[in-house]
Amino acid sequence: MAEHGPVQPMNVEQIVQQAENFEYNPLVPFKHWSRSAGTLIKEAEIYEHEGNEQQAYLLLFRHARLVLDKLPNHPEALVRENATTLQHLRRDVLRNFPKLETLKPRINKRYDRYRQILEHRRQAKELKTQNQASSPRESAGAQNDRGHARLPSDPTVGNELEALTAGENRDLAVKLAHKEIRRRATARKATRQAGISAAEEQQRRAAGVWGNWEEALTRKNEKIDQEILSKQMRNVRAQISASRGDSWHEDPRTSKPDQPSYYRYPTIAPKHELDDFREQRQASDGSSVMLMETKINTPPQRPPKDQDITVDNYDLPPRPAKEEPSTVDSPDRSTTASPTQQSLEPSTFTFKPSAYLENGTPLRTIFLPPNLRHQFLSLAASNTRANLETCGILCGTLISNALFVSKLVIPEQESTSDTCEMLNESDFFDYVDGEDLMVLGWIHTHPTQTCFMSSRDLHTHCGYQVMMPESIAIVCAPSKGDWGVFRLTDPPGMRSVLNCTQTGLFHPHSESNIYTDALRPGHVYEARGLEFEVVDLRPPP
Numbered sequence: 225m226a227e228h229g230p231v232q233p234m235n236v237e238q239i240v241q242q243a244e245n246f247e248y249n250p251l252v253p254f255k256h257w258s259r260s261a262g263t264l265i266k267e268a269e270i271y272e273h274e275g276n277e278q279q280a281y282l283l284l285f286r287h288a289r290l291v292l293d294k295l296p297n298h299p300e301a302l303v304r305e306n307a308t309t310l311q312h313l314r315r316d317v318l319r320n321f322p323k324l325e326t327l328k329p330r331i332n333k334r335y336d337r338y339r340q341i342l343e344h345r346r347q348a349k350e351l352k353t354q355n356q357a358s359s360p361r362e363s364a365g366a367q368n369d370r371g372h373a374r375l376p377s378d379p380t381v382g383n384e385l386e387a388l389t390a391g392e393n394r395d396l397a398v399k400l401a402h403k404e405i406r407r408r409a410t411a412r413k414a415t416r417q418a419g420i421s422a423a424e425e426q427q428r429r430a431a432g433v434w435g436n437w438e439e440a441l442t443r444k445n446e447k448i449d450q451e452i453l454s455k456q457m458r459n460v461r462a463q464i465s466a467s468r469g470d471s472w473h474e475d476p477r478t479s480k481p482d483q484p485s486y487y488r489y490p491t492i493a494p495k496h497e498l499d500d501f502r503e504q505r506q507a508s509d510g511s512s513v514m515l516m517e518t519k520i521n522t523p524p525q526r527p528p529k530d531q532d533i534t535v536d537n538y539d540l541p542p543r544p545a546k547e548e549p550s551t552v553d554s555p556d557r558s559t560t561a562s563p564t565q566q567s568l569e570p571s572t573f574t575f576k577p578s579a580y581l582e583n584g585t586p587l588r589t590i591f592l593p594p595n596l597r598h599q600f601l602s603l604a605a606s607n608t609r610a611n612l613e614t615c616g617i618l619c620g621t622l623i624s625n626a627l628f629v630s631k632l633v634i635p636e637q638e639s640t641s642d643t644c645e646m647l648n649e650s651d652f653f654d655y656v657d658g659e660d661l662m663v664l665g666w667i668h669t670h671p672t673q674t675c676f677m678s679s680r681d682l683h684t685h686c687g688y689q690v691m692m693p694e695s696i697a698i699v700c701a702p703s704k705g706d707w708g709v710f711r712l713t714d715p716p717g718m719r720s721v722l723n724c725t726q727t728g729l730f731h732p733h734s735e736s737n738i739y740t741d742a743l744r745p746g747h748v749y750e751a752r753g754l755e756f757e758v759v760d761l762r763p764p765p
Contacts, residue, residue, distance in 0.1 A: 235335040236328050239278060243285040251722050252690050254300035258309050259653070259663070260691040261290055265316060266662055270622045272327075275571040277334075281327045288317045288324075386573040390589035390626065394751045397575070397591050400568050401628045401754060405621065412660060575626035579747035581714045587694050587747040589626040590664060592618075592709075594750040596632055599758060600667055601702055603634060608671045608702050613644035615668040617652065618696070619661040627664055627694060634760040642729065643680060644668055652761060663688065665696035675701040675708045677739045679731050685712060685739075686721040696742050709743035 234242070264287040272280035291313045300306050390397065577586030596618075604614035619631040633655065636647040646652065656663060665688055668681075677685070681697060688695035689712050700707045712718050717738040724733065742748045 233331075233335045233338040234278060235332050236281070239282050239331065240285055243282045244289055246286060246290075248290070248294045249690075249722050250298055253687065254295070254298050254303070254306045254309075255649075256687045256690045257290065257295055257298065258306070258313060261287055261295075261313050261316075262657070263662060263691055264290070265320070266660070267622055272323075274624065276625075277327050277331055281324065281331055284320050284324055288320070291317050387576045388573055390575050390578045390591070390749050393575075394591070394749060395753070396568075397626065397628075398751050398753045400570065401591065401623060401630070401751075403568050404570055404623050405628070405630055405755075408621070408660065570624040574624050577747070578749070579742075579745065581693060582716075583714055585693060585714075588622075590620075590694055590696060590742075590748045591626060591628045591751040591754055592748055593629060593754040593756045594752055596629065596756055597667065597698060597700055597707055600632060601669070601700055603758070603760070604669050604700075604702075607639060608669060611641045611671045612639040613642065613669050613671060614639060615644040615646065615666060617646075617663060618665040618667060618698070619656060619659075620664050621660070621662055627662070628754065629664055630754075630756050631659070631661060632667070632756060632758045634758070634762055636762050641671065642678075655759070655761065663691060664694070665698070667698035667700065670699060670701045672703050673701060674704055675699050675706040677710050679726075679733065680729055682712065682717075682721050682733070682738060683724070685710075686718065689714075689718060694747060696748055708741065709746070709748050710739050711742045711746070712739050713737055 268283035578589040
């Protein structure tokens with residue numbers, strides 16, 4: 225539903241025009257459109273947190289148009305369950321209105337600054353041309369430097385984030401995913417520990433303060449952990465000193481409150497700092513204990529007054545040899561050298577679209593763990609031996625304009641030799657919403673058949689691709705040792721399946737190119753080292 229990728233700044237009027245340009249089909253079941261609305265909000269939150277306010281505004285406005293203008297007229301809108309869902313979606317729109325009003329002036333101001341920069345550059349170029357025409361012998365380089373010195377410099381104004389190619393930066397993508405997914409998990413844990421309800425959390429997110437309060441809770445949680453570690457270190461120090469019989473150490477239980485302590489125990493620093501002033505000593509029983517190296521009120525000796533303290537008096541560390549800028553899976557240093565020197569912040573660069581739909585819509589990259597299908601086949605082995613299909617849902621998140629599969633969720637399901645249906649969808653989506661996950665596609669087996677998309681598979685996957693154009697379907701044929709990653713073509717595949725009214729389990733479609741490979745080539749890249757978790761929601765046998 226959305227166009228993604230780095231674009232030049234737009235004003236709010238231009239963003240609104242683009243946000244309204246999406247294809248709505250009332251033949252798509254209401255539940256798929258409602259899930260698509262939820263996905264729009266999740267993506268908007270992530271883009272806003274990464275500093276892409278333009279894309280956040282576009283998605284939130286598109287969400288409002290979908291909920292307020294399209295869904296009330298859906299053929300299934302009057303169904304009682306759907307009517308209740310629509311009320312919740314409308315409340316989400318009302319909560320997001322203040323955020324839209326907050327973003328609006330900032331976006332317009334950014335666009336005005338961008339236009340000013342273009343105008344200044346145009347004037348500088350004209351001045352340079354005039355000077356060269358009137359004074360051919362004058363240094364063109366000096367004039368160019370003076371002209372551009374007056375230009376304002378703001379990389380964010382022109383959306384000049386470094387755009388990376390997914391295939392050449394897989395290692396960087398893996399490192400980025402590991403850091404950002406851990407950060408979000410820590411923030412989510414802190415939110416839960418702070419006793420913030422799901423409703424209040426959503427309200428805070430919609431109020432435009434999502435990043436600040438979440439990060440504050442994360443820092444508070446880390447501070448508590450450090451205080452606990454500090455207390456544990458004090459207890460260990462007391463036990464070690466007592467076992468050694470150190471006469472200079474006071475028992476903390478008997479020391480007087482006003483008596484000065486020989487030790488000052490700071491808050492435990494991060495590990496990479498703590499290692500610099502720790503030493504490892506052997507206890508009497510042979511076990512190793514980590515101790516902090518401490519000096520007891522012994523000031524260093526002052527050097528003689530007539531001694532000159534220069535650099536020559538000290539042994540300097542060897543000078544590091546020159547190294548070429550590191551690259552990540554790419555011979556093109558100009559593309560990959562810079563990001564590896566940055567701090568792996570999602571807001572410092574963006575991944576380019578890796579492919580395009582047949583209608584020209586760009587597709588964001590999906591990074592897939594290579595060993596995910598192997599673990600899935602192990603979980604499905606018992607069903608495969610019984611000639612029963614097994615399905616799983618690919619879940620993940622959005623980071624720097626790319627999608628990362630981070631969880632394989634096995635829902636409760638009912639299987640036959642040719643079908644696999646999810647049961648208790650509400651339980652699955654409750655889990656997904658609670659973990660701030662996005663549904664990126666699905667995976668299933670053909671126990672005895674070959675690797676292809678059946679007509680039933682096409683209709684199933686259509687619902688996923690309505691929610692997100694990048695959604696993929698992985699088909700595993702274990703008896704043939706084959707597998708594939710697919711998506712519907714658009715056009716003609718999506719429209720053909722949506723308009724299909726045939727009800728048979730297997731039925732033909734008139735188009736021959738109704739689906740295509742998404743991996744070779746496509747927008748899906750396997751990223752070695754990308755971690756993922758398996759969550760099995762099936763009841764025990």
